[in-house]
Amino acid sequence: MTSNVNLGLTNVGPETHPLTWRYTKAGKAVLDIKEYEALEGYAALKKAAAMQPTDVQAEVKASNLRGRGGAGFPTGIKWSLIPMGPDAGQKYLVCNADEMEPGTFKDRMLMEELPHQLVEAMVLAAYAIGATKGYIFLRGEYILAGQRLNAAIEQAKAAGYIGDNLLGTGFNFELNVHLGAGRYICGEETALINCLEGRRANPRTKPPFPQQAGAWGKPTIVNNVETLMNIPAILLRGADWFKGLSQGKSPDAGTKMYGISGKARITGLWELPIGTTGRELLYTHGGGMADGYELSCWLPGGASTDFLMPEHLDLAMDYDTIMKAGSRMGTALIMVVDDKQNIISVVRNLEQFFARESCGWCTPCRDGLPWTVKILESIEAGEGQEGDIQTLQQLTRFLGPGKTFCAHAPGAMEPLQSALKFFPAEFAKGIKA
Amino acid sequence: MLTANTPQTIASDRVGDFEFSAYEREQIEHAIHHYAEPRAATIDALKIVQSQRGWVPDGAVYSIAEILSINPGDVEGVATFYNRIYRQPVGRNVIAVCDSIGCFLMGFDELYGSLQTKLGIKPGQTTADGRFTLLPIVCLGACDKAPVLMVNDATHFNVTPENVDSVLEQYV
Numbered sequence: 001m002t003s004n005v006n007l008g009l010t011n012v013g014p015e016t017h018p019l020t021w022r023y024t025k026a027g028k029a030v031l032d033i034k035e036y037e038a039l040e041g042y043a044a045l046k047k048a049a050a051m052q053p054t055d056v057q058a059e060v061k062a063s064n065l066r067g068r069g070g071a072g073f074p075t076g077i078k079w080s081l082i083p084m085g086p087d088a089g090q091k092y093l094v095c096n097a098d099e100m101e102p103g104t105f106k107d108r109m110l111m112e113e114l115p116h117q118l119v120e121a122m123v124l125a126a127y128a129i130g131a132t133k134g135y136i137f138l139r140g141e142y143i144l145a146g147q148r149l150n151a152a153i154e155q156a157k158a159a160g161y162i163g164d165n166l167l168g169t170g171f172n173f174e175l176n177v178h179l180g181a182g183r184y185i186c187g188e189e190t191a192l193i194n195c196l197e198g199r200r201a202n203p204r205t206k207p208p209f210p211q212q213a214g215a216w217g218k219p220t221i222v223n224n225v226e227t228l229m230n231i232p233a234i235l236l237r238g239a240d241w242f243k244g245l246s247q248g249k250s251p252d253a254g255t256k257m258y259g260i261s262g263k264a265r266i267t268g269l270w271e272l273p274i275g276t277t278g279r280e281l282l283y284t285h286g287g288g289m290a291d292g293y294e295l296s297c298w299l300p301g302g303a304s305t306d307f308l309m310p311e312h313l314d315l316a317m318d319y320d321t322i323m324k325a326g327s328r329m330g331t332a333l334i335m336v337v338d339d340k341q342n343i344i345s346v347v348r349n350l351e352q353f354f355a356r357e358s359c360g361w362c363t364p365c366r367d368g369l370p371w372t373v374k375i376l377e378s379i380e381a382g383e384g385q386e387g388d389i390q391t392l393q394q395l396t397r398f399l400g401p402g403k404t405f406c407a408h409a410p411g412a413m414e415p416l417q418s419a420l421k422f423f424p425a426e427f428a429k430g431i432k433a
Numbered sequence: 434m435l436t437a438n439t440p441q442t443i444a445s446d447r448v449g450d451f452e453f454s455a456y457e458r459e460q461i462e463h464a465i466h467h468y469a470e471p472r473a474a475t476i477d478a479l480k481i482v483q484s485q486r487g488w489v490p491d492g493a494v495y496s497i498a499e500i501l502s503i504n505p506g507d508v509e510g511v512a513t514f515y516n517r518i519y520r521q522p523v524g525r526n527v528i529a530v531c532d533s534i535g536c537f538l539m540g541f542d543e544l545y546g547s548l549q550t551k552l553g554i555k556p557g558q559t560t561a562d563g564r565f566t567l568l569p570i571v572c573l574g575a576c577d578k579a580p581v582l583m584v585n586d587a588t589h590f591n592v593t594p595e596n597v598d599s600v601l602e603q604y605v
Contacts, residue, residue: 100572
């Protein structure tokens with residue numbers, strides 16, 4: 001599968017496109033270790049191996065890299081919470097490659113086309129935090145990514161980048177791919193750890209946070225694929241260079257994998273400076289809406305983000321700007337909803353997903369989400385009862401942040417609460433007179 | 434004393450005749466070595482059995498519990514939690530159609546409807562000849578090429594009611 005990456009962009013190079021330049025330059029997937037090495041591959045690891053782990057951590061912290069899985073937590077700060085020193089004991093690094101946020105397809109592309117870049121990033125990050133074992137937690141459906149990552153790991157072992165006494169540092173590292181078996185909740189980092197341990201993927205109580213007690217009770221760092229894949233370039237070119245990548249479009253640092261799905265003329269992925277506007281993404285790169293379709297509203301970064309309207313297209317797509325507009329950047333792969341869609345049906349589809357994927361651990365989520373779907377189905381059929389809209393509004397509060405065990409149900413409420421705000425007439429139409 | 438983690442001995446008539454093949458046993462033992470505890474290989478073990486038999490029969494739950502030294506209830510808990518583990522027999526080929534929002538916006542309803550008509554089954558059912566089982570699945574991570582479905586381990590992109598026959602033809 002070839003993705004539309006960097007379509008229409010020129011001058012793609014390591015200085016401007018740290019995530020995808022190798023793929024663009026090679027014009028295909030970079031699977032062979034020799035080919036990867038010829039494209040600056042494993043150079044960052046060699047550089048890091050000559051540094052102290054805490055200095056590697058400091059560089060990542062200084063780069064202002066924020067988590068690309070959706071939450072945007074600063075990676076350097078997450079790392080700084082892990083115990084270091086000779087008494088720290090066994091630690092784990094886990095890559096969250098359980099990409100299942102509806103509308104998101106960036107990690108699939110990155111892993112399928114550039115598996116060595118993730119392997120290098122894992123070794124480098126493990127060295128920085130002193131984790132001797134790493135797992136790439138890959139969703140079971142990503143068969144090709146799994147094959148390519150396993151092949152890359154074998155090549156990296158043979159080349160001496162994984163194993164004992166890494167590049168003469170005395171650091172030992174073992175890396176495995178762990179295949180999941182399909183549940184959205186595995187993306188939640190404590191649920192992911194339960195799944196890794198062979199348990200039902202129910203989330204865990206926090207605190208303790210995984211940095212203190214994660215996999216098998218040991219300090220564990222969980223980072224997203226795209227987050228990790230930025231790290232080799234940060235080490236190679238420095239934190240200041242990374243901060244400059246956003247070209248003043250945002251106080252955030254680096255580039256971001258942006259994407260488009262829905263009825264746009266061109267769908268796909270683009271690596272762009274973080275803070276690029278939705279308008280540039282949709283109209284310059286995506287060519288606008290497909291013929292005969294108008295933009296009704298859009299989800300900025302997955303099913304669990306609030307809808308935005310066409311007037312929000314000029315906002316910088318970065319963490320804080322989209323947050324201020326009442327939504328979340330999430331994964332930054334936008335979904336455009338066209339004017340031929342019934343918004344109630346769209347919301348009903350979204351809530352069906354969340355209801356089915358609830359792990360069932362806590363009552364508000366397990367019972368509240370199917371209830372939400374039931375009400376939406378009756379409104380969709382024009383059979384809504386008096387008071388149904390108020391009930392939906394109540395549910396957005398009862399299932400909101402702080403009311404449930406994890407962020408699953410609050411995420412589910414984001415598209416619902418924004419649809420209620422922006423499309424009150426559509427909801428009212430579904431209430432039986 | 435029996436604790437929550439003590440493997441139970443189960444009368445063989447309750448579980449049927451199940452024995453790992455040499456290949457299954459070897460693969461499961463290999464997987465155990467990847468983790469700090471054998472329990473972590475539960476999903477691997479379920480998938481290894483499923484890859485050989487198409488699904489996970491009752492007896493396999495007990496055999497997996499035994500080889501991992503965990504409670505059969507815990508194995509069953511995992512087996513029934515994840516979307517891609519089948520605790521009932523399925524057809525020779527499993528069609529998993531993405532029904533999440535990216536595909537929904539691009540014609541999922543039409544595709545799903547046409548598949549049900551063509552195969553003469555509803556979601557969750559298997560065709561009488563045992564050729565296909567039809568299931569929904571969550572977002573397959575290819576929304577730029579929606580609608581998307583998987584048949585067994587292969588993902589198919591831009592599938593429509595018009596071209597779905599050419600996908601089905603590849604599976605006997």
